[in-house]
Amino acid sequence: MEFSHIPILLDECLQGLAIRPDGIYLDGTAGGAGHSREIAKRLSGGWLYAMDQDPDAIAAAGERLAGLPATVVKGNFRSAKELLAAHGVSRLDGALLDLGVSSHQLDDRERGFSYLGDAPLDMRMSQSGPTAADLVNTLERDELSRIFKEYGEEPYAWQVAGKIVAARQQAPIRTTGQLAGIVAAAMPPAVRRKDKNPARRSFQAIRIAVNGELDALSEGLDAIFDLLAPGGRFCILTFHSLEDRLVKQRFRGWCTACTCPPEFPVCVCGGVAKAKQITRKPVQADAEEQRENRRSRSAKLRVIEKL
Incomplete structure (x- = not known):
């Protein structure tokens, strides 16, 4: 691309x-x-x-x-x-x-930065080191919640972290589509209706954490x-x-x-x-x-x- x-x-x-x-x-x-x-x-x-x-x-x-x-x-x-x-x-x-993520990184869905579509959950700007999938599948709920709260200013950080931990116990979270769906499910119905992209803040937070x-x-x-x-x-x-x-x-x-x-x-x-x-x-x-x-x-x- x-x-x-x-x-x-x-x-x-x-x-x-x-x-x-x-x-x-x-x-x-x-x-x-x-x-x-x-x-x-x-x-x-x-x-x-x-x-x-x-x-x-x-x-x-x-x-x-x-x-x-x-x-x-x-x-x-x-x-x-x-x-x-x-x-x-x-x-x-x-x-x-x-600063931030480039247009190319967002548009190339295979890089896993975007919550639109479905692709491997990657988000590494340098294309080396731990991926976003590594983080969401291994971090404890407390740490995930901290990341969402601090880096995404997500008001439902604890709920999102809880949904992720519950989901990965059934099967590893491997794709952006999976993660976006899990985040959306953690939101109250009123928030889902109002915000067409409820995963935006959580994706930003994970990306910031992955890339330090x-x-x-x-x-x-x-x-x-x-x-x-x-x-x-x-x-x-x-x-x-x-x-x-x-x-x-x-x-x-x-x-x-x-x-x-x-x-x-x-x-x-x-x-x-x-x-x-x-x-x-x-x-x-x-x-x-x-x-x-x-x-x-x-x-x-x-x-x-x-x-």
Whole structure:
């Protein structure tokens, strides 16, 4: 299946990066190379490193960046320092992260990310390590409930976990269709009638757990910020509240000078801000882009500049 990718908020990302032709840039989530290609096309003397953990994305990026000033790097952006050091890179003039699951991963049903249809229950972005099926068939009810509550903000987390444990005692849960049906069965009838996709939150939660997404994001934020040169821009696209909250808090911390408790009459910490906000509020897709690409509807872009 061809790796399809429509870059979301493309112009806004390019503007946010404030690309210098001779700069060194990182796209930590290359995907189908939609953003990467446009960044690389604007470089003359500079270089782009397009990074992704998905072998399908690596293959697509290699084809679409051929002939451009770009290097494709396989790996998770949480290890950006080590991966870029192997290419002799210790400083960046800008970095972009387009978080969450890609259009290709959702559309390729065999990857097991989608609750629509029926396919092997996989969800691994890197295509290695334990699968979603491994998790739902082995974790205790308490741990499953925690995952659904924390990563999916699922109000019926305990009930969903209970249904899964009961179902797997009869037979292993192997497919997305099985899991979606079990999740739906855990919902009150009124919820099933109101929400046409009652499995959405649970699938998000399992996907985040399988890929360690929030831990990777937290580590990657620090690693990439450390690599930025003064004046370097950091642009991040988020697609759900958990990601956005983490990015917002980390950005706010870097952009805050004083860390004294609010009850202190004067600053005694001597803190200095490490960055400044470029976007005071998250940038969102306009009505036209939302019509053309429904996956842009939940996107939020935040940008800071290192001081």
